[in-house]
Amino acid sequence: MPRNIQSLERAAAMLRLLAGGERRLGLSDIASALGLAKATAHGILRTLQHEGFVEQDPASGRYQLGAELLRLGTTYLDVHELRARALVWTDDLARSGGEAVYLGVLHQQGVLVVHHVFRPDDSRQVLEVGAMQPLHSTALGKVLAAYDPVAHSELVEAEREPFTARTPTELDDVERAVEATRAQGYATDVEETWDGVAAVAAPVFDRRRLAVGAVGITGAVERVCEGGEVRPELVAAVRDCARSVSRDLGSGPF
Template identity: 30%
Template sequence: MDKTLLKGLRVLETINELDGQALTIEQLALQVGLTRSNTHRTLQSLSHAGYVYRDPVSGGYRCTLKLFEMGARLLFSLDVRSLAAPFMRELADQTGESVHLSVLEGMDVVYIDKIDSPQPIRAYSVIGGRAPAYAVATGKVLLSFQPADYLVQYQSVLQQHTASTHIDLAFLRNEFRQVQLRGYAENHGEWREGVGGLAAPLLNGLNKVVAALGISGPLDRLSPEAMTRMAPLVLRSAQALSSQLGYRGEYFDLPKE
């Protein structure tokens, strides 16, 4: 058990519980039962990580909005899941393939909802499961709209999963530029041999890409021609769901069916 981490969490929770009241090092040390030096070091770490800041007037410490941002992201994930259900069902009916709703966490996508294909041979996944974002369609969509240095931060985790996996940064950046232009990403067996996918971004009222909606299935069915044919279906579903999330801007040019 990491005692340093537990100390940090106790300090953070104590500051957060006092409804915005700034606490001095001495007050915090007394409340959490730590020495002054221990409390000071913990506050320095929390401040460096962006969770607390020192009030210039009182000299006490307050929580930043970082905890709120983390909680808001979780709440959004729960909210988009409930809003997405009818759009996912319609897309599943239209394509006959498995449908996934994904969010980005580091260099992974997390599947927050799914509908299985009725076909006897289908892509396997579980709600709460993860996949390398750079190797699946929903992940590529989400990575395509991250800051320019995002890939560099996670370069060390890029690894080959199949013969089709792309881990070259220049290649990935070029692919992500194409995704930004056309509005959807494809996966041709880059995570699992013989399994492909197609996905489009979900935007919210702040014009931010916050999740991805996609389909997946065997490459025997999701051939390049089939993906081109199904791209408008995925884009239209993602556009309609984005509207429900508050997005009012221009979506991507929809290809002809």
């Protein structure tokens, strides 16, 4: 049986200790409670603090859980609820639109695909749950950048790789696309990420009216577009799906 990594076990025990009991604990309290030398406890705390999992009160020197740990926990809950609420609506969207449907969330300067419904035909397809998509060129990414300030900051700072001749890489061009997304309530990607592929996506909001994800349709340009633009009925279907998921998450009318 493989051995556990002792330093990780100690860090986990430290986080559990800070999660219960008093709000803040001093170095001596933490070391004593876990049976560690002060130097060992301080080294682990320093690493956790550097990663944002622990914060130190500058006045008292005591430690408490950090915002990064709380953010990760909230994200875990949000993503699982988002997927659960979206299952029925994304299946309906794939059937009505005749194309593959993707549900994405912000993750590490990109879009993480957390749910994928295959195109409803007999063609061979590969499940892309867990795949990453760029923010600057995909419909899902533009939506997140338009409605999530954190995603927008990531978009500005991230490297904007050219995938096709139509990929927007200059910041001014990307910002115009983000502004257009906010104005119309949806985003499109017509051969900006993959040659011959087009997509349309809309934002999903939670009960706090925060954008927690984006849902969209992706398919061959000749099926998704007419006259170089995404077909209006697909835009409407995607927006209806996004509204339905948002309502199930407790968002008010919009």
